[in-house]
Amino acid sequence: MQNMEELYELIKQRKATPKKGSYTDYLFTKGLDKILKKVGEESTEVIVAAKNPGDDELTYETADLLYHVLVLLVERGVSFDQIKTELAKREGKMSDYKDRPEIKNL
Ligand SMILES: N=c1c2ncn([C@@H]3O[C@H](COP(=O)(O)OP(=O)(O)OP(=O)(O)O)[C@@H](O)[C@H]3O)c2ncn1[C@@H]1O[C@H](COP(=O)(O)O)[C@@H](O)[C@H]1O
Numbered sequence: 890m891q892n893m894e895e896l897y898e899l900i901k902q903r904k905a906t907p908k909k910g911s912y913t914d915y916l917f918t919k920g921l922d923k924i925l926k927k928v929g930e931e932s933t934e935v936i937v938a939a940k941n942p943g944d945d946e947l948t949y950e951t952a953d954l955l956y957h958v959l960v961l962l963v964e965r966g967v968s969f970d971q972i973k974t975e976l977a978k979r980e981g982k983m984s985d986y987k988d989r990p991e992i993k994n995l
Pocket residue numbers: 891896899903908911912913914927952953956
C-alpha cells in the first residue's frame with residue numbers, strides 16, 4: 890500500500906535520481922509548464938467524472954490528479970511537511986466559517 894507521503898518521497902527520489910522510461914521523469918524533463926498542463930487537464934477530468942454516475946471514474950481521475958499535484962509540489966520544492974503543517978494549522982479552526990468576514994454569500 891502506498892500513502893500520499895510515500896508517493897511524494899518516491900517522486901522526489903525520481904527527481905534526484907532520474908529513471909529512464911519513467912513517466913515521472915518524463916514530466917520533470919518536460920518541466921513546469923507541462924506539469925501545470927497535466928494538473929489542469931486532470932482537474933477537468935475530476936470535474937467531469939464527478940458529474941457522471943458511479944464512483945469508479947471519479948476515484949481513478951482523483952488518483953491521477955493527486956499524483957500530478959505531488960509532482961508539481963516536488964518540482965516547485967514545496968515539501969510534504971509544509972502541506973501537513975498548513976492542514977494542521979486549520980484543524981478545529983474552520984468550523985466557525987459564518988463569523989469569518991472573508992467568506993461571503995454562503
Ligand atoms: N500514481 C502514479 C500515476 N498516476 C498517473 N500516472 C501516469 O499519468 C499519466 C496520465 O495519463 P494521460 O493519458 O493523461 O497522459 P499520457 O497520455 O500518458 O501522457 P501526456 O499527456 O502527459 O503526454 C499516465 O501515463 C499514467 O501512467 C502515474 N504515474 C506514476 N504514478 C506513481 O508514481 C510512481 C513512480 O512512477 P514512475 O517513475 O513514472 O514509474 C509509480 O510507482 C506510481 O505509484
